[in-house]
Each structure stands twice: as structure tokens, then as C-alpha cells.
Amino acid sequence: MILINLLPHREERRKRRKVAYFAGLGAAAVFGLAVVGLWYLILLQLTSTQQDRNAFLGAEIKKLEIQIKDIATLKAEIESLKARQKAVEDLQTDRNIPVHVLNELVKQTPEGVYLTGVKQDGQVLSVAGLAQTNERVSELLRNTANNSEWLVKPELIEIRATPAAKDRKRMFDFSMRLTIKRPQDKAAAEAAPAGKAASSPAAAAAKKA
Incomplete structure (x- = not known):
């Protein structure tokens, strides 16, 4: 006995294809949103880490600036002390002139x-x-x-x-x-000829070279 299907099977097939297509689109959209959300979270984490690093570097730079100022102050004080020491030495030396x-x-x-x-x-x-x-x-x-x-x-x-x-x-x-x-x-005048004598062999060697 031969069975003949008289139902609109083509329309049913189209409906199934549409449902499968939209289901695929939905799954792709959900997957895309999940990827975007994950990437956004990663970017937030990287941004937060970089901000922490920047804050740490800024604090260290401020510490270094304070240390540099202290070093400059110490250098100025050392130069002042050297000038005073030289003045005292000159006075002691000039006393016998x-x-x-x-x-x-x-x-x-x-x-x-x-x-x-x-x-x-x-x-x-x-x-x-x-x-x-x-x-x-x-x-x-x-x-x-x-x-x-x-x-x-x-x-x-x-x-x-x-x-x-x-x-x-x-x-x-x-x-x-x-x-x-x-x-x-x-003393400076006596040291000058000694310096010239020491440098003359080097100068002669440079000329020969």
C-alpha cells in the first residue's frame, strides 16, 4: 500500500530552517557578548594594574626628587665649607707674607x-x-x-x-x-712645569702616531 503525505512539508522545512538560523544567530550573539564582556574585564584589570604601577612610580619619583634636593643642598653646604676652609688657610698663609x-x-x-x-x-x-x-x-x-x-x-x-x-x-x-x-x-707655578713635562712625552708619542 502506498502512503502519500499531503501536508505542506516544504513550509515545515522552511520553518525548521528559520528556527535553526535564528537559533544559530542567537548563539553567535551570546558567544560574541561573552567574548566582549571577558575582554572588557581583562582591559579593566590591565588598566587597574597600570594605574597602580603609575601611582607607585609617581611616589618613587617624588622620593627621588626629595633626595636630589637634599643632595643639592649637601653639595652647596660642602662647597661653602670648602670656601670657608680655603679662606682660613689663605689667611693663615698670608699672615707670614x-x-x-x-x-x-x-x-x-x-x-x-x-x-x-x-x-x-x-x-x-x-x-x-x-x-x-x-x-x-x-x-x-x-x-x-x-x-x-x-x-x-x-x-x-x-x-x-x-x-x-x-x-x-x-x-x-x-x-x-x-x-x-x-x-x-x-705652588701653582711650580706644579705647572711639572705638568707640562709629564704631558710632553705623551704629546710626542701622539705626534709620532
Whole structure:
């Protein structure tokens, strides 16, 4: 016996396909929403972690800035202490300079020259005196320029002949200016040739190379 289905099977098949299609769309939408929600949660976690790191770095940077300010203050205090120490050392060193200067004047003053006034202003020494001849003054200038350890850069300011008196010959009144070489200047001047001598072999080797 042959059975014939008279129901609208095509419409039923379409309905089943539509239901399956929409069910698939719904499942895909749910899966997509789940993925988006999971990614959003991950982003929130990463953002929170980065914010915590930024806050930690900001706090550490503030600590470093405070430490840098403290270091700068300490450096300034150290430089101030060094300046004070140098000033005290200079004062202690300069205390003996007048003795050396007077000894040097006695040593370098030739015969026929008489000093009548000596005045010190810092490192500048003003000297006034009388000389029997111009040549004696020139000799004093040469001595202080070439042979003195404490007096340098002699400069003649004025020289003039004084009226001759009955009991003495005509004299020459003169004034001059000198520079006092301080002990630290002497040490620096002595260290400079040593530094040049030490660097000259290296310079020669560089030229050969």
C-alpha cells in the first residue's frame, strides 16, 4: 500500500530552517557578548594594574626628587665649607707674607737705594725711596723682576731728581709698584712645569702616531 503525505512539508522545512538560523544567530550573539564582556574585564584589570604601577612610580619619583634636593643642598653646604676652609688657610698663609716681603726687599735693594715708605694693598706693594743714581733704581727693578721669589712685575711709577743740599749730593726720589707672589701662587707655578713635562712625552708619542 502506498502512503502519500499531503501536508505542506516544504513550509515545515522552511520553518525548521528559520528556527535553526535564528537559533544559530542567537548563539553567535551570546558567544560574541561573552567574548566582549571577558575582554572588557581583562582591559579593566590591565588598566587597574597600570594605574597602580603609575601611582607607585609617581611616589618613587617624588622620593627621588626629595633626595636630589637634599643632595643639592649637601653639595652647596660642602662647597661653602670648602670656601670657608680655603679662606682660613689663605689667611693663615698670608699672615707670614709681610715678613717674607720685607726680607725680600732688604735682599733685593742694592747699595745706594734707601726705602722711605712701603705700603701693601692686597697683593699690590707700593714702594717709595731715594736713590743715588738712576742706575740704582734700574738695578732694583731688575733684581725684583729676575731674582725675587716673592716680588714680581715691578713697575716704575715716578722718578725725579731732588734739589742738592750742602751736606749731600743730589738724590733721586722714586716710587714703584710690585706684585706680591703668594705661596699658593708659587705652588701653582711650580706644579705647572711639572705638568707640562709629564704631558710632553705623551704629546710626542701622539705626534709620532
